[in-house]
Amino acid sequence: MSGLRMRLRRHDPERSAAEYVSGELPRRAVRWFESHLLDCEDCWREVLLGRIGRTLAEDVREPVPVGLRDRVRATVHLAGGSRRTRDIGSSGEER
Amino acid sequence: MTNDHDAFLRATMGCMDLVYNLSRRLVRGREEAEDLAQDTYLAAFRAWQDHRRPRRVEPWLATICLNLARSRYRARSRRPIEVELEEGATAAGLDDPETAALASLDRAALHAAMWRLSEEQRVAITLVDLAGLSTAEAAKVMDTPRGTVLSRLHRGRRALAELLEDTIQEVER
Numbered sequence: 239m240s241g242l243r244m245r246l247r248r249h250d251p252e253r254s255a256a257e258y259v260s261g262e263l264p265r266r267a268v269r270w271f272e273s274h275l276l277d278c279e280d281c282w283r284e285v286l287l288g289r290i291g292r293t294l295a296e297d298v299r300e301p302v303p304v305g306l307r308d309r310v311r312a313t314v315h316l317a318g319g320s321r322r323t324r325d326i327g328s329s330g331e332e333r
Numbered sequence: 334m335t336n337d338h339d340a341f342l343r344a345t346m347g348c349m350d351l352v353y354n355l356s357r358r359l360v361r362g363r364e365e366a367e368d369l370a371q372d373t374y375l376a377a378f379r380a381w382q383d384h385r386r387p388r389r390v391e392p393w394l395a396t397i398c399l400n401l402a403r404s405r406y407r408a409r410s411r412r413p414i415e416v417e418l419e420e421g422a423t424a425a426g427l428d429d430p431e432t433a434a435l436a437s438l439d440r441a442a443l444h445a446a447m448w449r450l451s452e453e454q455r456v457a458i459t460l461v462d463l464a465g466l467s468t469a470e471a472a473k474v475m476d477t478p479r480g481t482v483l484s485r486l487h488r489g490r491r492a493l494a495e496l497l498e499d500t501i502q503e504v505e506r
Contacts, residue, residue: 252483252484252487252488253480253483253484253487255487256468256483256484256486256487256490257468257483259487259490260461260467260468260483260486262467262468284487284491286494287490287491287494287495288487288490288491288494290490290493290494290497291458291489291490291491291492291493291494292462292490294443294446294490294493294494294497295447295458295459295462295463295489295490295493296462296463297440297443298354298440298443298444298447298463299350299354299463300353300354300357301350302349302350302353303353303363303367306349306353306367306370306371307346307349309367309371310346310349310370310371310374311342311346313371313374313375314338314341314342314374314375314378315338317338317375317378317379318336318337318338318378318382
């Protein structure tokens with residue numbers, strides 16, 4: 239979206255902040271929006287809260303528990319094996 | 334012959350972090366989240382065996398995880414909030430002026446704050462901010478327009494920030 243199209247669009251601080259904080263505004267729209275931020279209290283506040291919220295959300299990331307990867311591998315191998323056995327068993331030969 | 338499961342695991346195991354963290358925000362307990370992650374991989378493998386293979390693995394696994402959680406775990410997850418405390422875990426790595434103020438908050442408080450959001454907001458935040466999906470990809474996963482995802486995403490972020498705003502103001506004073 240160009241800066242011009244952004245200017246013509248209805249003023250929507252929430253949507254603009256969401257796109258800006260997510261890094262999804264095209265470069266030209268970013269330039270326009272960043273200069274707009276200097277004059278618009280509403281957009282400034284939404285961007286500030288959006289940035290804090292995003293940082294917090296990223297920080298809640300948890301490491302994968304020890305053993306889960308092995309459990310998943312074992313489950314998948316077992317499922318692959320049981321299906322193969324079923325396929326061989328039902329048709330008399332391997333598919 | 335290359336085993337199906339080897340090819341599947343090669344393609345998907347790098348997404349375990351995404352699947353587990355999404356699971357943690359869809360069901361309450363840690364063990365339940367591990368079960369959901371495991372079930373997600375199993376369901377994905379069955380689809381893989383049926384030659385339903387995605388162009389991009391991350392949104393595909395996220396969709397399976399979300400659908401499984403909705404169909405099988407929703408009733409169980411309506412229990413009262415129980416937050417698992419991780420003593421000593423802090424919100425480290427916040428290096429800009431506003432968010433550095435939050436460094437003293439522990440992870441349990443953040444996790445509890447996440448669970449005060451609506452499910453739609455929590456899922457949007459997890460898919461975009463944690464899993465790194467674009468809002469267009471998250472819209473497909475959530476089967477909703479992109480504009481709705483942007484709105485849920487922003488309101489969720491804002492709610493998280495506001496829940497903790499008192500702390501910020503105290504530090505700024």
